Amino acid sequence: MAGLGLVVAGTLPCEHGSVEGEVLSQVRPTAADYDSVGRLVKHLVDLVGSVVRSAGFDSFTVSVEGSVAKDTWLKGEVDVDVFVWFSRDVCKRSIEVFVEKVAPLFASRGFLVELRHAQHPYLRVLVEGFWVEVVPGCLYTGGRPLTAVDRTRLHTRYVVSSLSPPQRDEVRLLKSFMKGVGVYGAELAVGGFSGYAAELLVVKYGCFRRVVCSAAGWRPPVILYVEDGLRDAVKRLMGKYPSSLVFMPDPVDPSRNVAASVTPRSLGVFVLASRMYCRSPSIKFFHVHGCKASDSVYSSYLGERIENMVLVELVFKERVAPDNMWGMAERARKVASGLLKSHGFIVVNSSTFCDPSSLRCAMLVELQERVRRGLQAREGPFAWDAVQADRFISKYLELEAVGPWIDHDGRLRVLVKPPYTSADELLSAKLAQGLPRSLKNRLDSVLVHTGLNAIDAARRLSRQWFRENIVLKPCWIG
Amino acid sequence: MAGLGLVVAGTLPCEHGSVEGEVLSQVRPTAADYDSVGRLVKHLVDLVGSVVRSAGFDSFTVSVEGSVAKDTWLKGEVDVDVFVWFSRDVCKRSIEVFVEKVAPLFASRGFLVELRHAQHPYLRVLVEGFWVEVVPGCLYTGGRPLTAVDRTRLHTRYVVSSLSPPQRDEVRLLKSFMKGVGVYGAELAVGGFSGYAAELLVVKYGCFRRVVCSAAGWRPPVILYVEDGLRDAVKRLMGKYPSSLVFMPDPVDPSRNVAASVTPRSLGVFVLASRMYCRSPSIKFFHVHGCKASDSVYSSYLGERIENMVLVELVFKERVAPDNMWGMAERARKVASGLLKSHGFIVVNSSTFCDPSSLRCAMLVELQERVRRGLQAREGPFAWDAVQADRFISKYLELEAVGPWIDHDGRLRVLVKPPYTSADELLSAKLAQGLPRSLKNRLDSVLVHTGLNAIDAARRLSRQWFRENIVLKPCWIG
Incomplete structure (x- = not known):
């Protein structure tokens, strides 16, 4: 089974050693953090609601998604995504004009605004020192096609319903570990695991320790399904993502590979770091430690x-x-x-x-x-490949080459000054x-x-x- | 056909241009050369006969083989091989003791003697400035097994009966060409064509010009049969000589590849030189020209x-x-x-x-x-190949390496000072x-x-x- 990259969840106890305790004490938000983030979220929902209404939209709801909604955020690293949901009948037209109508209103209220484009345009707004993504989306009442925006909402629901409260801390440990070794983030700059992938790994294995001690034995192709029902989806993913090394069907949309972003380097780093951590846990692996070196x-x-x-x-x-x-x-x-x-x-x-x-x-x-400094040998054709050999010879007779000569293997070669x-x-x-x-x-x-x-x-x-x-x-x- | 390396003899006229005329005037022995070589041969036969008789052998005959016997020798390059033939009944024992009995007698008569060993021991004797090979052999009256010594005698007969007198000059041209471009000789020092191979090529193609203008189009595997009856032997040769590029069954012993000695380099040189010669004949290709360059x-x-x-x-x-x-x-x-x-x-x-x-x-x-000067990268295993990766890491942590790190491809690498x-x-x-x-x-x-x-x-x-x-x-x- 291991040879096929299939990994069975470990049976390690889900306990914290002193290292995990120390990390958690640094990455788990305090009551005060929850208070201030709660206030921020409320403020954002109100703010966005008011701005969008001022822009002339009326049939919408606002929700907060992302790690704050899932309660898997790391202390000091809040990312709040605010989604503006339109009902199906007005959705398409609303999304098309959303950015151009809403952006100037944020700007006129003194906020820094950036335009971004994914499947469709959205905004980034700097509110109280946090960059907040403001994304319009269609509120489907079920069924395909799923957009990235729908998926986000479903991811929040899935994670909230699948993780017990203590497991949210396990996600925090895993995210801090992934950040520490440099494989946290699905963006190209990292080529690693998204926050959602980290959450699913905890859903699958139960806790941080079991994730890394299983990952310690991963070999590509790594096949990970969070629920048994997703087993069949893996084969289709392998056809659809031929260059992926890790296959993890999204429980919300099994035709999507949650781990498509993982590069060979990130996989190698994660597996090796996991192996070393399991053997000998240390705070060095976590982002709260940080790798520093003096000049x-x-x-x-x-x-x-x-x-x-x-x-x-x-x-x-x-x-x-x-x-x-x-x-x-x-x-x-x-x-x-x-x-x-x-x-x-x-x-x-x-x-x-x-x-x-x-x-x-x-x-x-x-x-x-x-x-x-030296001359370089250029390999030519075999001396008996008449057309190519003649071409090679006349080319290098004109240049300042040493040779051509016929080498031991019957091929022509010359020595040339590299350009x-x-x-x-x-x-x-x-x-x-x-x-x-x-x-x-x-x-x-x-x-x-x-x-x-x-x-x-x-x-x-x-x-x-x-x-x-x-x-x-x-x-x-x- | 050409793609299979099969070459059909050209239909070029067998005439000599000015270059071939000039070469022949230098390599064809003169009447005086024939006289002195004739005298040498007679002297050698007498000398060897007398020495062998003094050594106590009585049932033997002496013959001269090689290019002199075949009249294909180049002026100034006489090689005379003297064979001492014993009849079948005394042969084995005679050959065994031949060298030890005969060598001291040559030495005692003041000749320089060298011992050599091929399939069995033989002598090289310096007579009148020429190194003469004195080789004992068994005179079979037909049938296998053939030894290298038998074969020589049969080669002489075959060539003498297959080449017309004018064709002996064609062999001289071909030998001089092969010497000139450095592919004459089956010994490892050259890895080229034996004199016998050159003779067979003239038998096959009729004259020098046709040999080289056919060789101009050779591509390995080069398949050459001197007689149609040898066509079937080629397949067996290809099995027996898997590393050969040129297959030419010996008409005297079709299980033997006359061109087994030809290396890729020699084949390349011969084909390329032939192509260039056919396009533009020049004395530069012949050994009588010689390639010289000043310091x-x-x-x-x-x-x-x-x-x-x-x-x-x-x-x-x-x-x-x-x-x-x-x-x-x-x-x-x-x-x-x-x-x-x-x-x-x-x-x-x-x-x-x-x-x-x-x-x-x-x-x-x-x-x-x-x-x-620089550091070298050493490539290690993939980070997920647990056993090898751990071995690689501990090895290079002990040495003064930079790294290890996990590279884009998921492999471990280090930089080391080359030893x-x-x-x-x-x-x-x-x-x-x-x-x-x-x-x-x-x-x-x-x-x-x-x-x-x-x-x-x-x-x-x-x-x-x-x-x-x-x-x-x-x-x-x-």
Whole structure:
């Protein structure tokens, strides 16, 4: 069974050790937190109701969804999603005009407003220091088609009815663990587990300890069904999500894979961290600990590596939604890796970071050697492949090549001076033209930094990201 | 048909152009050559007869085989093989004691004598400046089993009866061409075509021009049968010689592949040179031209490459038959290439040369970069492969590694200082222990030279070999 990635919930007792106790004391909201969040929620519902009414809508209801509604939020990390539900008959038209009618009213009352777009447009409004999503939706009375917005409402209901009050703390532990090891969040920047996925894992396994001690044995394809009735849905998911490693049908909509966002890296991190945690629990794994390292620690890691670092900055012309930006940065990273590899450079590590607010993404590439000196062998066709061989020979006789000669395997080869002797030269000259047009069109510039400039730029952009790429070893390993 | 490697003899006229005329004028023996070789042959037959008789043998006959007997020898390149044939009843015992009885008698008459071993021992004797092979054999009156010695006699008969007198000159052209491009000789040092193979090719195609213009279109597997009756033998040969690229059943013993010795490199060279010759005949392709380059030409090729050259000398304890020596050197080259590759060095060219008389083989290795500076990434298992992952992590936590971290693909990786920063260091430390024991036991020492020392040593050993590995482009290309 394990070989198929099927995991049976552990039979560990659902108790808390001292580490879990310590974490909970930091992530469980206090009575005062509940009070203030309660007030915020009430205020939001009133505010949104009043604004939407002022915009001329009348047939709607307002609800709060997300971790606050489910009581699975972490202390200090409130996310409140406010949904505005229209009845079916006016819904389509209402959603279409919602943003353009409502946004100016929030702005005129002095709130900072952002427009976002998922399946349809919605708003983000800064209220009392919290970014609140204000999302219009259709109130179906059951049946398909489900939209992402419907689903959210059903997720709230499902989780509220499936988790006992003590299990909400188990979700808090799991979320804090996932954040600590860097796999919390379905957005591309993380490629990990959504809050809903974490909640479902607690529904499935019963408690935090059982989740991680089961995850310790996961191997892809990882197949997770929260209820036995979802067993059959997995096969369909495997067809529908061919690149997923983790398959977890959504109990609310079994044709959807709740774990579709989990990348190989996130899965690897989660499994390994879980294994290590089960063996030896420690607060290091949780976000309340945080991995910090002083600058002196960095320098002991850097040394000769500095000279082999290249940082490419992609500067966008205008705002792009964060998920799109991360997606494009990741595509650019793959293009850069391929380009470097095809020119004989050896990439030992590469990573991206996006800062949507400054319209910048950066890609840090560490090479085995950024500058190369020698001649490179180019492999040609077999000497007996007449047409290709003749073409190869005439090409390299014209260039300043050594050879061609016939090698032991019968193939033609030449030695040539590589066209680019340093990786930064190559990226400066060729990266931009290798990017997909949809990305290129959105870029203002592509800047290439090396050595100390590269690491300074990386550190300025994100100390956490910089740390990860210099130290490389997660703080919870070893 | 061509796609299957089957080649139909061309219908080119069998005429000589000016190039072939010029070559023939240099390689065709003159009347005076025939006279002196005739005298030598007679002298050898008498000499060998007298020595063998003195050794106490009486029931034997002496014959001369090889290119002189077939009249396909090149002017100035006489090889005379003298066979001593015993009748079947005394043969086995006679062959066993032949060498030990006959060798001292040659020596006592003042001749230089060498012992060699093929299927059984034989002698090489220096007579009037020519190394003459003196080989004992059994005179069967037909039927199997054939030995290599029987076969030689039958080869002589077959060639003599199959080639018209003008075709003997065609063989001379072909041999000179094969020598010129470096594919003449079945010994491991060349890995090319034997004289007999060249003769059979002329039997098959009729003349030099048709051989090379057919070879121009060869693609492996190359299937060559001299007579239609040998067509069926090819299939059996393909089973028996799985690593051969050229299949040519011996008309004298169809279970034997006359072209078994042809390496991929030799096939590639022969096909490419043939194609270029057919397109544009030139004396450059023939051994009477010779490829020469002055030292100033070398230096224009060398430049920055010098620093990336390593020469490994294998010094043997005692004499080894040349073919064995070349075989061992080639094995050592493959071990060295694998070792370098596994440590991240990029070999752009490698070649061996043996000098049996000085008990030395050398291996010249040119690297993209002989010295490396950066850290290397080591790829570990997937993070979810529990046992291997744990082993990998504990191994590298103990070493001075950067990481481990979980990479995009879910695998663990670390950065380590490579244990050897230069290829010569690596070869000095590890090559000897990687060699097969049969070779190691025969070595007195393994010396590693770099840079200028390496190229000086290579030049001292063989200017021709040195030239080939510096210029790399055969002089008949371009």
